[in-house]
Amino acid sequence: MAMSTRLQRLIPPAVMIAALAAILGATDLVAGDYLQRIVIIIGINVILVASLNLSNGFTGVFSLGHVGFMAIGAYAASILTLPVHLKAVNLPDLPGWLQGVAMPFLPATLIAGLIAMLVAFAVGLSLMRLNGAYISVATLGFLVIVQVVLVNWDQFTRGARTFAGVPAYATIWNVWIWAALTVYVVWRIGASAFGRDMRAARDNEIAALSLGVSVIRSRLLAFCMSAFLTGVAGSLWAHFITSFSPKSFFFTQAFSIITMLVIGGLGSVSGSVIGVFLITVLSELLRNAERGFDIGALHLPPIYGASQILMAVLFVLVIVFKPAGLMGGREIDIRGILRRIGASRRGKGAA
Amino acid sequence: MDREEGCLLEIDDLSKTFKGLHAVENYHLRLSPGEILGIIGPNGAGKSTVFNLLTGHLRPTRGSIRFRGQDITRLPPDRIAALGIGRTFQNIRLFASMTVLENVVSARQLKERSGIIATLLSWPSFHRTEQRLASEATENLGLFGLADRAGKAATSLPYGDQRRLEIVRALALGPTLLLLDEPTAGMNNQESMFVLDLIRRIRDQYKLTIILVEHNMPLVMQLCERIQVLNYGQIIAEGTPEQVRADPKVVESYLGRAMEDSKDAEARNG
Ligand SMILES: Nc1ncnc2c1ncn2[C@@H]1O[C@H](COP(=O)(O)OP(=O)(O)OP(=O)(O)O)[C@@H](O)[C@H]1O
Ligand SMILES: [Mg+2]
Numbered sequence: 001m002a003m004s005t006r007l008q009r010l011i012p013p014a015v016m017i018a019a020l021a022a023i024l025g026a027t028d029l030v031a032g033d034y035l036q037r038i039v040i041i042i043g044i045n046v047i048l049v050a051s052l053n054l055s056n057g058f059t060g061v062f063s064l065g066h067v068g069f070m071a072i073g074a075y076a077a078s079i080l081t082l083p084v085h086l087k088a089v090n091l092p093d094l095p096g097w098l099q100g101v102a103m104p105f106l107p108a109t110l111i112a113g114l115i116a117m118l119v120a121f122a123v124g125l126s127l128m129r130l131n132g133a134y135i136s137v138a139t140l141g142f143l144v145i146v147q148v149v150l151v152n153w154d155q156f157t158r159g160a161r162t163f164a165g166v167p168a169y170a171t172i173w174n175v176w177i178w179a180a181l182t183v184y185v186v187w188r189i190g191a192s193a194f195g196r197d198m199r200a201a202r203d204n205e206i207a208a209l210s211l212g213v214s215v216i217r218s219r220l221l222a223f224c225m226s227a228f229l230t231g232v233a234g235s236l237w238a239h240f241i242t243s244f245s246p247k248s249f250f251f252t253q254a255f256s257i258i259t260m261l262v263i264g265g266l267g268s269v270s271g272s273v274i275g276v277f278l279i280t281v282l283s284e285l286l287r288n289a290e291r292g293f294d295i296g297a298l299h300l301p302p303i304y305g306a307s308q309i310l311m312a313v314l315f316v317l318v319i320v321f322k323p324a325g326l327m328g329g330r331e332i333d334i335r336g337i338l339r340r341i342g343a344s345r346r347g348k349g350a351a
Numbered sequence: 352m353d354r355e356e357g358c359l360l361e362i363d364d365l366s367k368t369f370k371g372l373h374a375v376e377n378y379h380l381r382l383s384p385g386e387i388l389g390i391i392g393p394n395g396a397g398k399s400t401v402f403n404l405l406t407g408h409l410r411p412t413r414g415s416i417r418f419r420g421q422d423i424t425r426l427p428p429d430r431i432a433a434l435g436i437g438r439t440f441q442n443i444r445l446f447a448s449m450t451v452l453e454n455v456v457s458a459r460q461l462k463e464r465s466g467i468i469a470t471l472l473s474w475p476s477f478h479r480t481e482q483r484l485a486s487e488a489t490e491n492l493g494l495f496g497l498a499d500r501a502g503k504a505a506t507s508l509p510y511g512d513q514r515r516l517e518i519v520r521a522l523a524l525g526p527t528l529l530l531l532d533e534p535t536a537g538m539n540n541q542e543s544m545f546v547l548d549l550i551r552r553i554r555d556q557y558k559l560t561i562i563l564v565e566h567n568m569p570l571v572m573q574l575c576e577r578i579q580v581l582n583y584g585q586i587i588a589e590g591t592p593e594q595v596r597a598d599p600k601v602v603e604s605y606l607g608r609a610m611e612d613s614k615d616a617e618a619r620n621g
Contacts (some may be wrong), residue, residue, distance in 0.1 A: 003619035006475070009478070061448050184585060185471060188470060188471060188473060189470070189471075192470045192477070192481075193460040193465065193470070193480075193484075194459045194467065194470060196449070196456065196460065197447060197460075199446065199448055199455070199457075200446050200449075200457045202444040202448075202504040203445075203448050203449065204444045204445070204446055204447070205446050206408060206428075206440070206444060207440065207444035207445070207446065208429075208446075208457075209407075209408070209427070209428040209429045209432065210406060210408070210428055210432055210437070210440075210521075211432055211437075211442075211457060211458045211461065211520070211521075211524055212429050212430075212433040212458075212461040212524065213429055213457075213461070214429045215429070219578070221467075267448070329448060
C-alpha cells in the first residue's frame, strides 16, 4: 500500500518529464535555428517568471527589481567563463587571481546564482521589513543601483561598453533542465509549510504573526531563493546571447517579465509557464509583423515598437478584466487530468 | 511587585497611550492555569488593546507582562505566539487564499514541519509530515463540526463558521493561553450557545487557560469564574459574576445598558 502510493506519486512527474524530453528532443533534431532559439528563450523566461512568482506571487512582496539579480548572474558567470585570451583583451584590469580562470558552465552558473542570492540576502534583510508598496519602490531603486554599479565598475564589467565573447554554452538541454528544476522547486515550496507561511503572511500579516509565522524570515527565504534562480537565468541568458551591456537589464526587460507573471497569474506556477508561452510566442510573431507585410494588394508599412505597445495593452486588459491572471492563482491539476484520462479510457474499455 | 508562584500570566501597570488618548491605563492581572477570565466593558473601553499589548501587536507605553515567568513585554508577536499564546480577532482574519484545512494546517505546522532540504527533495519524511498535519487538522475541525468543509475556501463559509474556524486555527497552534476577542459577535442565540459549549469543552480537553472578551452578558456570566470590567482604559471592577453584577459602578457604566440590550435582543429573537 505504502509502496503503491509512493509509485503513484511518481507518475505525474514522470509523465511530464517524458513529454518535455520528447518535445525538446524533437526540437533539437528537427527544428530550424530560429525555432530552437525561441525554445531556449522560452526556457529562460520560464525560470525568470517562475522564480519571480516565488517572491511576488507567494509572499505578495512585489519586487520590480529582479532584473538586477539577472544582471548580477549574467555578469558574474560571464566573467568566470570568459576564455583567458579574451580576458586579457576585454578585461585587462581584472585582478590576477581571476585573469587565469575560465570555468566550465555549471560551476560558473551556480556561483553566479549564489552571488545573486547573497546580494538578495543583504538587500532583503532591511527591505523585507518594509510594507508592500514601499518594497516595490525600494526594489526599483535596487535595480537602478545595479545599473550604476555595472556602468561604473569598468574593471569587471567594461562599463557601459558591450561585454562580448561569452562562450555560447547555453543549449536547449541545459536551459530546460534548469527550467524544469525551477518549476519543480517553486511548486514544491508552494505546496509545503514554507509556502503556506508565505501565503499566510501575504493574505493577512497580523494573523500570520499571531500564529508564530516570522513574516520577515519567510519573505527573505522567498526573496533569496528567487534571486538564486534569477541569477541562474541571467547566466543562461548571457551564455545564449553571448554579448550584452548594462542596458540589456533595465526597465524593458523588467516590464516584460512582470507582464508574463501577471498575465499568467500571481501565485500559480502553471500560470507562470502559460504566461511565458503566450507572451513569448505572441511577441515573436508581432516582432516579425513589425517589419511590415503584404495582405493581398494591401501593403502594411513597418511599425517599429508595435509589439511592445501591444504587450502593454494586453497587460492593461488583463489587469482590468482578469486581475488575478489567466490561472487566477490556481494550478493545473495534472494528477486530476491523468486520473480523468485513465477513467475515460477504462470507461471506453468497459463499453 | 513580587512574582507569585504558579501564576501563568502576570501583568503590572500596563498602559497604552495613542496620541494622548489613554486606551489602557494601569492594567494589571494575575492569572492561574486553567482559569477562564472574562473582560467586559463598553465600546472603546480598551479590551482589544489589552489583547494587542499581550500578543505583541502593540508596544506598551509602560508596564510589564510576564508569561510563565518570562518577560514578554517587548517580544514580537510571532515569538509570543510560539511561546504559547494563541488568539482570535474581533474582525475575522482568515487566510483568504487558503482552504479551511490549510488555515488550520498553517497554525499546526509551527511545531511540526520538514526542513527545507527534505522539502526540496520531496523526501518520504516530507510527505509523512504533510499527511500527519492534514489528518490532525481534520481532527481539530471535526471537534467543531467543520470537518466536512475542510476543502472549501475559508472565506466562503458562513459568518458563524468563519468565527469558529478562527478558534480552531488558534487552538491548532497548541497554546497554553487562549485569547478570544468577541467570539460570538454577530451570531444568533443558538450559535452563541454552541460556542459557549465549545469553549467549555476546549478548556477541559486541552487544559487551557482562557481570556474572553465578550459583550454577550449571559454567556460571560455562565462561563467565567472571574470578570474584569474596563471603562476608559481602567479596571473599574473585578470579581465573581455575582460581585460584578451587583457593583453599582458597573451597572451605571455598562451593565445596565448591556442588560437592556440583551433583553431587547431576546425580545426580538423570541
Ligand atoms: N491602533 C490604534 N490607534 C489609535 N487609537 C486606537 C488604536 N487602537 C485602539 N484605539 C483607541 O483606543 C480605544 C480603545 O479601543 P479598543 O479597541 O481597545 O476598545 P474595545 O474595548 O475593544 O472596544 P469594542 O468593544 O468596540 O471592541 C478606542 O478609543 C480606540 O479608538
Ligand atoms: Mg474590541
